[in-house]
Amino acid sequence: MTSVPAADTSPAASLLPKYEAVRQFTQKLCEPLETEDYVIQSMPDASPIRWHLAHTTWFFETFVLKPFAKHFQPSNPAFEYLFNSYYNGIGEQFPRAKRGLLTRPTVAKVFEYRRAVDRKIETLLVEASNDQADEISTLVELGLHHEQQHQELMLTDLKHMLAQNPLFPAYHSGKEVFANDSANDLAWHTTDGGIYQIGHSNDQFAYDNETPRHDVLLHDFQLADRLTTNGEYLEFIEAGGYQRPEFWLSLGWNTIQNDQWDSPLYWLKRDGTWFEFTLAGLQPLEPTAPVTHVSYFEADAYARWRGNRLPLETEWEVASESLPLGGNFVESGYLHPTPAQSGEGLKQMFGDAWEWTASPYTAYPGYKPVEGAIGEYNGKFMCNQQVLRGGSCATSASHIRRTYRNFFPADARWQFTGIRLAR
Amino acid sequence: MTSVPAADTSPAASLLPKYEAVRQFTQKLCEPLETEDYVIQSMPDASPIRWHLAHTTWFFETFVLKPFAKHFQPSNPAFEYLFNSYYNGIGEQFPRAKRGLLTRPTVAKVFEYRRAVDRKIETLLVEASNDQADEISTLVELGLHHEQQHQELMLTDLKHMLAQNPLFPAYHSGKEVFANDSANDLAWHTTDGGIYQIGHSNDQFAYDNETPRHDVLLHDFQLADRLTTNGEYLEFIEAGGYQRPEFWLSLGWNTIQNDQWDSPLYWLKRDGTWFEFTLAGLQPLEPTAPVTHVSYFEADAYARWRGNRLPLETEWEVASESLPLGGNFVESGYLHPTPAQSGEGLKQMFGDAWEWTASPYTAYPGYKPVEGAIGEYNGKFMCNQQVLRGGSCATSASHIRRTYRNFFPADARWQFTGIRLAR
Amino acid sequence: MTSVPAADTSPAASLLPKYEAVRQFTQKLCEPLETEDYVIQSMPDASPIRWHLAHTTWFFETFVLKPFAKHFQPSNPAFEYLFNSYYNGIGEQFPRAKRGLLTRPTVAKVFEYRRAVDRKIETLLVEASNDQADEISTLVELGLHHEQQHQELMLTDLKHMLAQNPLFPAYHSGKEVFANDSANDLAWHTTDGGIYQIGHSNDQFAYDNETPRHDVLLHDFQLADRLTTNGEYLEFIEAGGYQRPEFWLSLGWNTIQNDQWDSPLYWLKRDGTWFEFTLAGLQPLEPTAPVTHVSYFEADAYARWRGNRLPLETEWEVASESLPLGGNFVESGYLHPTPAQSGEGLKQMFGDAWEWTASPYTAYPGYKPVEGAIGEYNGKFMCNQQVLRGGSCATSASHIRRTYRNFFPADARWQFTGIRLAR
């Protein structure tokens, strides 16, 4: 496969290297897997790896090849039903909670499906007419960002599935992380109130929910200069945090009672010592690393116990303006949040762990979803979700933006979610 | 019982007339009831009337008499457990979903309990020392507003319970409502963008969630001059609104599928004609009256189908500033929304039906709940609820404020909820 | 109302005294009740008293008046739907689990309904033609036995409802019971194997499930001469019976795990002392009284722990042949099992507590249900039920027979059920 476009290729062909890189990275993530690992759905919110591989491919087939490819033939008419996630505009969907009941097409066939679609997309990118090149490029780029989201979900869904196994199998061997002795010295970073702008404006790719850029009115605020650590969170547990209703939202208190939560997901106490299940297997809890796999309820209760609060998403975005986009992303290979570096200024704003904000996920003023089925991407989820910001150790560096709005329900814990205090 | 304070009475005694009026109104609402009607809980969200009567009394006993009355003795030590709703700071609560399993204390005993507490509160108001008069007055006033909220819930819980009965028993005989021929001419009311203030500031009573008053930044917007009517909503139904996923939030679509909703709660089609269960029994649907008993999901889908949206709570409050506080409240005796009057300007902003806003219920900047158990009143519910504004035909005129923030989950339908469009 | 038939009355009129006695006893059971007590359904298996009163009346109206009364008019057409329990042959039924959501017709109206039907039945019994007298008598007699079953259910449903209340209200003041010091000397009563007959044969009333009388083959067996006592059952608890899976049926073990059972229903340990909720309120556990409110699972596990087993229903019936039909029935007024008398021979075979047998409830060889809707009385429940024998302290003396087959699912505990060992 060549990625060097010839002289007479379409302008769309400039996307080829990115297309290949993203698609190959999905397969790279699969390298440590056994065939068995592709099939299982460990909870309704998660999906089998097999499904992620097929669904991301279906996305390109349905939204790019079907409208634009010459002599389009579906790879398999059943795939439209089997691998549609939630696009009602496309048609009915195989029930989400039953994705883990299927063994066919097999993993090998799914990889064939990926290759067949890749060849067709590559041909289309090279041969697209000048008329269509823009529209195709936009959709392919959307498809690549979509795939990067699923790469992150593959890691978190896998982690959840492996964690069900009392043998605690590891996904990778892990990279050594050094504790940071200065992690306990939390400092506050101040921003003055005033009218600011947030949201996406330039001509780079962004999701529709980041637009339009608009004025917001902020009051003076301070953000913690780094994420909350395991050690700090342990103090909350040891202070009886999970037994004291005064710190909890009413729904949160119900949740921890009903689901008997007494620590973050994947924490485990054995013979008086705390361990944490990571993608490198069961590990002793590192006190200086950021706490992760907490729900919004836990993040909010922790903040309240400290006498602080969580940031608004507007505050977070404004405060992030001056910072470079670097951090502990998936490319670093840790696949786990790492302790903050010492030094001045805001740290860990990008990467490590998604930061729960106090902002429910709603439409920006003047927001309009894209027309058609592809417009179901973001807008229809604007209810009972909290915004998270900044990306995590499972996010691609090329996927994140300052204006990026991730969202999950308040009780979700299986993503790499963390806590930054505000006041 | 006299409500004229003598010369040497406490300043707190000025609350006596209001105390007596509110408490007596609760009992007036019970006049049409049979003993059987006090006992049943028709769904976990609702409570038996018997419980409402006791719980509102428990509130005064617990938050006023216990700390302030001389030689305080609890009426019955078990009541603290039986009639606590959700105040974790007070102690454990009898399970909410089991409130309808109790027959003792009987209704007669509950009325005795009310009388006994009334006598003690009245004594306390008359005899309160000057030191304590302020604090006592504040708590009693909170208790009265609390009771007014429960008066509204008594009507909506009763309505839900009576609606379960295939005999469709009426609560009252109803008052005739005249249709308004001009109801279909919806007009738009414009407000310019800019910095405004919202929230409570003066020294009148308000809940903590209405504070502090603060600046907000608004963009230009328009509100419909009246509520959406049954006739307009019927057009949505007849256009297949409940079968077309493109208008619905994802959670909303799931809800109408799972619960098989195809019209507002209490609507019933018999032999091709639409009826609506009201507190006056089953009635033919009045096309010019406001649609009510819709969820946020339905309000949002309807607005989307019309190419509009729902108002933000900030927009609603700013637009309401110039209007008097009148409307079809519980005192009018209709106990159902009535058609809008003709004429210019915003109509039905107060009374008739609570208006779903597009705003999730969150804390105002700088919001601090009250200290102690009484602080569990509002703040702990700030998750997965939508704000509603303006009061309904079941709200007391003396209970509502421009700044009043009601809140319910997006799928709640048993309150008198309605739709005002915005754009 | 007169119960003395005149000279020219129908032969059916001889049922009048029994009709009046049974119907009046239902109302006598209601004397201690408050109006509130009639309305509540404390679990799906139980029904509100209000419903029992109406349903037993509906039975006479539907199966006797409708086919036989001159100029029959239904009391209220809605009652056919509201008060049908499970007779599919009659029509649709108001959902069983929602019986506790209705307040109308009120209790007063239900009593009026009873009186109206009583008058019509009495007239019919007096005026029935000779042709129809037999058929009417058979149906009325069935209706009276049906009502006696509901009298027992009224007591057990009431007890379950009162037990939900942390105030533990009493239904009656109770009669003193004297402990029996000799209760611990359990003896065994032997019956030789052979061919016996069981089942109903004479021309007295019996349910269809007791027929036909038929030969059975028994092996030698022994029955305990009295019921298992609370004291004996406590030994099982104290020996860790509820924590040792080896004594339990698989379904039983699942049940006690899931529902967290560790003692009979209504047992309560306070400060190290065992109490039992009775219809006379919370009482200290009497060690010599029979254990009651145990499931089949518990009865079976207890027997296994003792190295014994439960009787077959055939064994029970054969052993009962020589005994008079007396015992602690509802007429004794205890409304609770009482300690066994001392003396030789089988004791407590009738009354006190229904005795779980090891026999699943199945059809006797050649069993045929009655034709029509009334045939739904017994046969359609012959799946996943265990047979119980002998009646209880809540059964009418005139209701029980040696051949009487009661049946409940293996996990039912709210009836007065007890244990007799066999080996």
Add this chain to the structure above:
Amino acid sequence: MTSVPAADTSPAASLLPKYEAVRQFTQKLCEPLETEDYVIQSMPDASPIRWHLAHTTWFFETFVLKPFAKHFQPSNPAFEYLFNSYYNGIGEQFPRAKRGLLTRPTVAKVFEYRRAVDRKIETLLVEASNDQADEISTLVELGLHHEQQHQELMLTDLKHMLAQNPLFPAYHSGKEVFANDSANDLAWHTTDGGIYQIGHSNDQFAYDNETPRHDVLLHDFQLADRLTTNGEYLEFIEAGGYQRPEFWLSLGWNTIQNDQWDSPLYWLKRDGTWFEFTLAGLQPLEPTAPVTHVSYFEADAYARWRGNRLPLETEWEVASESLPLGGNFVESGYLHPTPAQSGEGLKQMFGDAWEWTASPYTAYPGYKPVEGAIGEYNGKFMCNQQVLRGGSCATSASHIRRTYRNFFPADARWQFTGIRLAR
């Protein structure tokens, strides 16, 4: 691996050929499978193939190697927890409903585990001391029968899993079955009443629940000479059988309402034509083949609609006495019931489909389970199960006996279950 015992081998070594044959047949059943097919659990009642392979091996390791092998070392200490099904006497079990959440040990490792245990069992059989040879042989034989039961479950669990897939993948290519034109002429086979013996007596292997052999008293009865066909069952469907409550047990009627059953499991109507999912994929329904995958509820309702009933297990066993043990078992390779042969006498008593009997599963008189954990095999399931007789097209010929008592709950449909009428 050699299966020829040398001169000085233990008497236990005579089991070697059978051991190897049964264990290899398990693996033969796996030949058509993809790795993905081993992992999934499509409902709580089913188990992943991976789990069946490991659990049957665990059985030999736990009940044979652990007590008898020299220098016993567990293959992996975690397996005792992971692969115990329900033996409380052995210890805690990994939750049944979560068996499909595990991917490790992988399928390859499970096959290694099988081989390792096979080697040790083979060694033990050859080297067992004369003292222990008997006890070891008994346990190994139990283990082989246990494995044969799991072979049948592997096929039915696989079928259920494949049926979830809208692609309807086939397990095997199928063998052609010829319709039998005389299938509709059902004849009746008569047996006279009297005292007979049933149950296991000789020194061949049998489960404990088949003992002791004992006298039973039968009345005259007739059995249909063959199984009910698809064509006959279709008449029941077309006569509105699933819409007429008068044919159904009460629990059965609830089940078909709640689960919306209107035909046997795996039947599918497409464009007016009936199809049936088989292990050879989706096939047109063969009217002369036996109906299969019906619940007890459906079998009972069908029999009632025909004016007949289902056989008692005692009747079935007595009538089977004169017949040879042949039939359409797993070895025939059809893996589906086939039409009855023409000719006189009882047909299809063995093989094709398990026959629901009217007998609840209970203990024979004098039944005693084996001591210890292995005694949990049968006795603890004697509640809410119906007995089935005769084996199916998925049963091994060497596994079945006349006295064999299979049992499933009344609503189970995923086994090859069928209907034989009686009267």
